[in-house]
Structures are given as C-alpha cells and as structure tokens.
Amino acid sequence: MHLMQFRKKLEEGSFVVLAEMEPPKGVDTTVMTGHAVKVKGKVDAFLVPEMSNAVMRMSALGGAMVLQSKGMETIVQVCCRDRNRIALQADLLAAYACGITSVMAVTGQEPSYGDHHQARSVYDIDLLELLTAVSTLRNGRDMAGVELLGAPDFLMGASVNAGAPGISPEVEADDMKKKIDAGARFFITPPLFSVETIAPVLKRIDRSAVHIIPTVLLLKSLGMARYMARNVAHIHVPDALAERLETAPDRVRECVKIAKETISTFRAEGFSGVLLSTMGWEHKIAEVLEGV
Amino acid sequence: MIVAEKKPMEEIIEEVKRFENILVLGCNECVTVCEAGGKKEVGVLASALRMFFLKQGRKMRIDERTLERQCDPEYLEEIRDVADGYDAVVSLACGVGVQFTAEHYPNLPVYPGVDTCFMGVTEARGMWTERCQGCGRCILASTGGICPVARCAKRLFNGPCGGSSDGKCEIGKDTVCAWQLIIDRLRALGRMEEYERIAPIKDWSTDRAGGPRKIVREDLAP
Ligand code: SF4
Ligand code: SF4
Numbered sequence A: 001m002h003l004m005q006f007r008k009k010l011e012e013g014s015f016v017v018l019a020e021m022e023p024p025k026g027v028d029t030t031v032m033t034g035h036a037v038k039v040k041g042k043v044d045a046f047l048v049p050e051m052s053n054a055v056m057r058m059s060a061l062g063g064a065m066v067l068q069s070k071g072m073e074t075i076v077q078v079c080c081r082d083r084n085r086i087a088l089q090a091d092l093l094a095a096y097a098c099g100i101t102s103v104m105a106v107t108g109q110e111p112s113y114g115d116h117h118q119a120r121s122v123y124d125i126d127l128l129e130l131l132t133a134v135s136t137l138r139n140g141r142d143m144a145g146v147e148l149l150g151a152p153d154f155l156m157g158a159s160v161n162a163g164a165p166g167i168s169p170e171v172e173a174d175d176m177k178k179k180i181d182a183g184a185r186f187f188i189t190p191p192l193f194s195v196e197t198i199a200p201v202l203k204r205i206d207r208s209a210v211h212i213i214p215t216v217l218l219l220k221s222l223g224m225a226r227y228m229a230r231n232v233a234h235i236h237v238p239d240a241l242a243e244r245l246e247t248a249p250d251r252v253r254e255c256v257k258i259a260k261e262t263i264s265t266f267r268a269e270g271f272s273g274v275l276l277s278t279m280g281w282e283h284k285i286a287e288v289l290e291g292v
Numbered sequence B: 001m002i003v004a005e006k007k008p009m010e011e012i013i014e015e016v017k018r019f020e021n022i023l024v025l026g027c028n029e030c031v032t033v034c035e036a037g038g039k040k041e042v043g044v045l046a047s048a049l050r051m052f053f054l055k056q057g058r059k060m061r062i063d064e065r066t067l068e069r070q071c072d073p074e075y076l077e078e079i080r081d082v083a084d085g086y087d088a089v090v091s092l093a094c095g096v097g098v099q100f101t102a103e104h105y106p107n108l109p110v111y112p113g114v115d116t117c118f119m120g121v122t123e124a125r126g127m128w129t130e131r132c133q134g135c136g137r138c139i140l141a142s143t144g145g146i147c148p149v150a151r152c153a154k155r156l157f158n159g160p161c162g163g164s165s166d167g168k169c170e171i172g173k174d175t176v177c178a179w180q181l182i183i184d185r186l187r188a189l190g191r192m193e194e195y196e197r198i199a200p201i202k203d204w205s206t207d208r209a210g211g212p213r214k215i216v217r218e219d220l221a222p
Helices: A005-012 A030-038 A060-069 A085-097 A127-138 A169-181 A222-231 A239-247 A251-268 A282-289 B009-016 B039-055 B073-083 B095-104 B178-188 B192-196
Strands: A016-020 A045-048 A074-079 A102-106 A155-159 A186-191 A211-217 A273-277 B002-006 B021-027 B061-067 B088-091 B110-112 B114-124 B127-132
Touching (some): A005 A016, A005 A155, A016 A282, A030 A060, A030 A282, A045 A060, A060 A074, A060 A085, A074 A085, A085 A127, A127 A169, A211 A251, A222 A239, A239 A251, A251 A273, A251 A282, A273 A282, B009 B039, B009 B088, B009 B110, B073 B095, B178 B192
Parallel strands (some): A045 A074, A074 A102, A155 A186, A186 A211, A211 A273, B021 B061, B021 B088, B088 B110
Antiparallel strands (some): B002 B114, B114 B127
16 A cells, blocks of 8 residues: 655645654564554654664665554655665665655765775765656656556655755755756755754745755754764754753753754744654654644 | 776867867876877877867867876976966876876866776787776785686676686676686686685775775875
C-alpha cells in the first residue's frame, strides 16, 4: 500500500510534522519501531536517514520498510556516497514497490567522518545528478534510457545548506534553484533555531516552487548546545539559548520547551512543516510534539 | 609516466575563440614522451589554430612555448615576464600542469589542451597502457609485481573472477586478465604459496577515496 499523507498535506498546504528515525546498528528493530509506534498519528511521516555521518547501520531502505510494514509512512534518504547509479536506481524501484512514495536525496558525508575509515566512497553521481535520475525514473525510464515496467511516482526532496552559518545566501539560493529545476519539491534544512539565519536565502527563491522544511533539533544539554556552537560548522546555536539553558532549573525540560517553541515559530512563519531530530532521544518525540 | 591524449581541435577552438592573444604552453616531461603535449605538439596545434582563425579572417597572436615542467613553481616562473601579454593559455601539460599554471597566474584563463588519462607505460610505439592508480599503499609485493587495482577491471585482490577465460578479461578479448598475469608470474617465480594467502581487506583511506592527498616531508621543508 502506498502511504501518501506527507504529500497530501503538503499539497493542501497544511503543516507537516516529520520525525527522524534512525535504523539500528544491528538487526533488532524493536526499539526503533517502539518509538515510532508511540507517536504514530502525531507524526505525518518518519524520515529515515541513510547512515548519517558515514556510520554503518541498517540501510535507510531497510529501516523504512520495517516501519512501512507497520503502517507508518516514511521518507527514505538516498545517498550518493555508497551506491553507484545502478544500485541507487535499483533501491529506488524497490522502495516504491514497497509503498514508499517520498525520497530525500543527500550527498552523504565522507567515510572518514564515520566508523569505517578504510572504506572507498562511491560518488558515481552527485546530488543534482541523483535528482535528475529520480525524475527520469518518474518519467518511466532508467538512466540508460530503457523503459520501466511501471514508473515510481515519487515526491522528491533534497537536503540544502540554507540557514547554515558560513554559507553565501546567493550561492545557496542558486543551488536551491538548480535542485528545483532538477525536480526537488521539498527541502530539508540543517538544524535551525531561528528564522533569521535562513531569511537571506528565502528572500532569493520562489517560495511557491518548493516546500521548505526546517530541521528542529532537540538539544539534550547545555554541554551539547555549547559543543555545537563551537564545533559544528553547519549549525548556528544562538548564544541566548545557551544562556537560557544555563539558568533553567530543569535543563532537560527547557530543551523540550525550546524545541516546542522553535516548531511553533516555524509554523507561524509559514513554513511547510518541520523535521524533528532527536538524535537518540526518540522517546522524547511525543513530549516535544505534545500540544504544538 | 602520466599518459594523455590530444583533445579534438574543435574543442580547443571553442575554448579560445573569444581571445586575441593566446599562448600554447607545452611540457617537456610525460606528455612529451606520450606525444600529446611536448614541443612538437605545441607547434602542430599552434599552426593549426593560426590557420583556422586566419581562414576566418581573424588576426590572432598565437605564441608557442614549452616549459621543462608545469608541475614545478620554478619553471612556471619562466613565463612571469610575458604572462601579462596574453588573454589565455592553452596548456598541453597533464591536468596537474594545467591547474598549477592557473594557480600561479590567477588572472589568466588556462584551458586544457589534452585529456589526461592514466599512469602507464609505452607498451609499443604508439601504444600506452595503464599500470598504477596511485592507491597510496602499494601491494605489488604480494601480487608478483602486477597491480590488480589498475589492471583488474573489478579491482579484485584474491584471484580471478568467474569471467576470466583463456587469460582474457570478461570486459573484452583485447584485455588480458590481470589475475592470469599474476598467477603466471607467481608460478614462474615459484611463489604460488603467496597466491593461496587471503589478502587483507584493502584500506582505501590512502586512495583518492579518502579525499585529496598530501605528502609533507619535514626533512625536506625549508
Ligand atoms: S597497488 Fe596501488 S600503488 Fe601499487 S601499483 Fe597498484 S595502484 Fe599503484
Ligand atoms: S577477468 Fe580477470 S582482470 Fe577481468 S575482472 Fe575478472 S579477474 Fe579481473
């Protein structure tokens, strides 16, 4: 069965709520499905990352199929790092046949970031080429031009750098336009804590051509906020947040509150939805989404 | 050596047609040996370009020069005094030379005049074949001196695949199976016991897959 709540809501213009659901490193999926089932109905779809940070784990397609088999909609990531064009297309066909109707293309981080430093990365095609490939499949042909027995009608998205510090808004806006031309219909941003960081890019693109879905990251501690502010180049953590956490009587509750407020801000600002990323704290998804 | 092939004339014309003063810059090393970008090829290309543009009624200045190497700052400096007089350079060096020339002359457009293909040997007059991919951790000691990274179509490390037949690779009758060569050689050297050992899983972090590479020799640094 093809699940399409995500697409339907985007088309209607209602606010979508996505949650990141990382598959396990191993074959025991009970924890993952347990977390997902608990918020079924509160989340429109689960975004299943493809081995983020180049750490080997169950593939996004595998994880997504486990969730879909339990009636939960997923958006599966497809990544240029580990598969050549043959494998990428093959997995895309498999995904659609298994009921997955939305995909998100990512470049993927170099193996040197992850836990298999000796691996040879693939990068047979890059992100733009991958988006073009998905469009080709949608039109009923593969990259070699051969006709398909049934075409996958994917809703396709991509990662963007919009809102990340140190990125030129002009270059990023051009980059987004290229991705839209290649067929991307939704963009997922890096973790954002405010609208200000992404505003200069948004000014430069046609908002009606694409759905922008910011990532809302659940901070876990003051230490994490400080660490990210200092060491994670593509995430801007405002100083005010760290100060707020410092004085909060219950820091974990404050972290949840910050995430809730961030979601409300993005909703109020007219974004198409949010992606909640809890990085190991999936048991907190329900609490963050409570009442937002 | 680094083996390169001349680019088609039309492609080079397309690159340079909007300029007036062009320097065709050759290199005296690998590309001279493989007859793609040495002094001789610089002369041939420069005359062909002159002729082409003359027929079009265009007055262009097309000069010739060949440096000892384009991958060494010392030699690149030799055109410092004349560089300003050109609108563009067509470098017939390998991709390394093209880039290094551009790095040294940031305001001068530099275009490639050859397609850089591989690291290989002159197997016969007019025939060059690949031997090494610069994987950064040479395993030739255990493969009888024949490289499976560069010469096996599937980069296998533990013997031939099922496609090897009559000593030829499954990609075509013109390609020898690298593993056939390795086995023949180990046998001739009386070292077949090495073939029986399972090779350790290859560490690709020293290959290009681990990102652009760099070697720093403290003992040589000024
Ligand atoms: S093993 Fe690596 S370094 Fe040695 S010849 Fe082959 S590619 Fe070159
Ligand atoms: S036939 Fe030989 S050279 Fe060709 S892929 Fe197989 S083992 Fe490698």
